[in-house]
Amino acid sequence: MALDKLTGENSLLFIRSEQLLDLARKNSLFYLSFGIACCAIEGLMSAGGPRFDYDRFGIFHRGSPRQSDVMIVAGTVNRKMAPVVKRLYDQMPEPKWVIAMGACACTGGPFREYPNVIMGVDKVVPVDIWVPGCPPRPESMQYAFMQLQDKIASKTQERLDAR
Amino acid sequence: MNAVAPIAIRILAMLGLLLVNGVVLIYMLRKVLGRLHIRIGPNRVGPFGLLQTVADVVKLLTKEDLMPDSADKWLFWIAPFVVFVPSFLAYLPLAFGPNLAVTRLDTGLLFLLAVLSLIPIGVLMAGWASNSKWSLVGGMRAAGQQIAYEVPLLLSVLGPVMMAGSLDLSKIIEAQKNLWFVFPQFIAFIIYIIAAQADTQQTPFDMSEAESELITGFANEYGGMRFGFLFLAEFSNMFIVAALGTALFFGGWYLPFLADNPIALSLGPVIFIAKAYIGIFVMMWARGALPRIRVDQLLAFAWKALIPISLSWVVIWACIQRLVLVR
């Protein structure tokens, strides 16, 4: 038992080193430049723009899912789009996170009554952060990224506390 | 043992320089692009965002190592190293100070250009092995482009070589003690910067990874540290061509009018690297400002304009040197 505390997956050393890695992970969130609808203008284009400049936080866009850590689902997902979203998610290497941006990605938004629309992207891929708004302002997305950073850090913190 | 140790230390030092260069250059790129684009660039991770690239590298190291199902496993695995190793080898003959080089080769320049021309093989390998059509197109573009631009690159360095009478980079630099070769060889210098920009696939010649056309081109299917290696090789190539330009045209470690000053001479490596960084800054400037040229225009420009001009410059300079200067 005591040995387990020193060496195993719950050892202090392991968690601390994991914490260090999480520090790197949360400060280097590359998002997939994959805008579906209106939210892409606010969440992806304004994000890179001069006023909001997410690059300050090390949040940068990559075109290929293989090189990204975060997928921002920015828009309505319908029956034709869902397999594509799923496939892109599968193509991303672990660890990966998903932000459902806007009402459409969260619940289907104003279009949820239409039978072709999927009511929330959580039916397709697991979602970490939900951002309300139609569309959310770029500031909301900044806040979402901060929440995601907290979430990444909190996992190891919880394990540390549970010891 | 005694013979091996200094060489090993030198090689390790060079590897260290390469890695530090990569990290610093990526940070510099993001900052320079940020400023050019009226943004700020990374400033939250560490003081002034200095640790940004470190965080990126550590993150890339801990990412899942993906291997596409349909990829040619062996080639896919080895391609990043085939890209990376030549760009490391190219550091070896670089002379940073009067006696500061990993190895002093009489044919240093030839060696450097020879290993640089191995890189497209790795790029093509990466493009092919990924079994993605976008990667393949990117790899093919890289191969065609490098074959086209190797020729003017080689021809453009002949002018300084003729003036110095040597292929040893240290000797070429020493020959520029009083006159930087950029002044007599201005045409060769212009050809050199264009060809070097194309050879390292920088904007406006970034055909192989053309962000808006091929997404990330040959590196499309690479994630994690393999992608990191490709990225690092790109930046180390940038440093190599900038350093080579410094050595060939801007007097290497010499400062103007202070060539004999012992303090300036002792600061040689710093001056050399500073000059190279100024060159890199110009490359980044172009990257931030220019659109991308089209692939057929690129090749036509190489074969129809650059190669004839550089060839005739070699002939003209040979005549000048033989008939006017040496007589």
Next chain:
Amino acid sequence: MSEPRLDVHAQPGPCWSVPKGLRRVPKGLDELATEHLVLNMGPQHPSTHGVLHVLLELDGEEVQAAEASVGYLHRGIEKLAESRKYHQVGTLLDRSDYLAGLHTEAAFAMATERLAEIEVPRKAEWIRALTMELCRLASHYVWAGTYGMDAGAMAPFLYIMRDREMILDILEAITGGRMMFNYIRPGGVFADLPAGIDQPIRAFLSTFETYLAEMDALLGGNEIFQARMHGVGVISRETAMAFGLAGGTLRASGVDFDVRRDMPYAAYPELDFDVPVATGGDCWDRYVVRIEEMRQAARMIRQLVDGMPEGDFTAKVPKVLRPPAGEMYAAVESPRGELGIHIVSDGSATPYRMRVRSPAYYNLAICDEALAGSLIADAVVILGSLDIVLGEIDR
């Protein structure tokens, strides 16, 4: 795929062959034993401006055939409008053309007003024109930036985003939203102009020329960019007419048609503006026409701010609008061209059928024809020059 019909109809007049993109070369091996590469561009691709999917058949770098595939954003705006009351439809329409929501709203409001015979106060017409022109600038900014990105230039995009934020601030002050406005309602507009709004607009106009000239010098003044644009993606006048193109794409092909001038609405009859027309029909002409349109928009905004009349901002409209049974079509000139709303009413509180004639939908249809024979790099630029918004295409 069924064989295309080759017999020509009896009547004289334009006869079209199958668009080049659909005239597929036989698959497999030809006599040189080369194989064509079929490439899926999109739905996730930086240069498809959303979730467009283009199937490219490549011979080396050359596009042999191209076929656009849309519908990745089909969310039933037309169907849902049938269950929404007249003043609720604007919410949906904002999201159809998300770069210029005000234009779609205005077209719907105008169709409803003509159907229900509502007289719109003069001030409302002027406010509509003002906000629509601001919106046109914001939309053209995004187009110019992404067009530069398609050609590989990053800087113009960021320069343009800075200017766009200034417009969005003004629009936010007027309408309350940055992108989704729901401001133009049947009968007028939702709220009066806030006091002192002319100050930020004038401040914007004073920097507009300098900033646009700067952007234009960076992009249009660049020789590489010019070499990429000239003679690429030529659309002849006949082709443009036959495919029902609209807006800047149509005017760049030499057709002098602008809804603002030819089928006037809002305050446009009282404004002084030029309609830029080019004759070449290539990507460069589309660039020039749109940049000039931006200058004209600024010119109109200046007139609108100076001459803003006093009065009511909306007519008296019942809470639940029940237009008489009938049909009505109203069109506005959106940044992408003629945007029409066709309403079929059965006298109830909801439209019986609403049809959006979206310009980008018709502009995109040309891509099967225009992309074939170009290079991949050209294909990206041609798609960019059409200025498509997928929300409007898929609806």
Next chain:
Amino acid sequence: MPASATEDILRSASVAHEAGSEALGTVMRIGPGDVRAALGALAAGGFDQLVDMFATDTGEAIEVTYHLRALAKLESLFIKTTVAYDGAIESVWEVYPAALYPEREAAELLGISFPGHPNPKRLLTVEGTEPLLRKSIAIRGPEEVQFS
């Protein structure tokens, strides 16, 4: 172009039609079999642009509307025809290539067919989707879309 001139064009193409002037503008109602001939004649007669083409579910049948425009005179014309559910109208893409997309859209969303179309695939939805714009297809109800 006055309505009578338009009628002359249709008459010369021997298309039975029923002219009307509604709030919308000039509306001509023709039979579904005559669409191709009528539009061919009108295109030759100066209507050089197909502004829009769409279909409506009237409750008994599908009504297809072609919105034409003579650009030189800024004259609009609406051609309407009615087909049964699952009926067919000959494609007019050879006269107006602009109809290539809307015909595909009308075909999948209202379940009619356009023989002669060179690319009769679905445009907006995936295979197996019911014709969504028909009145018989209901949208999701309030219980269904409630967020829990």
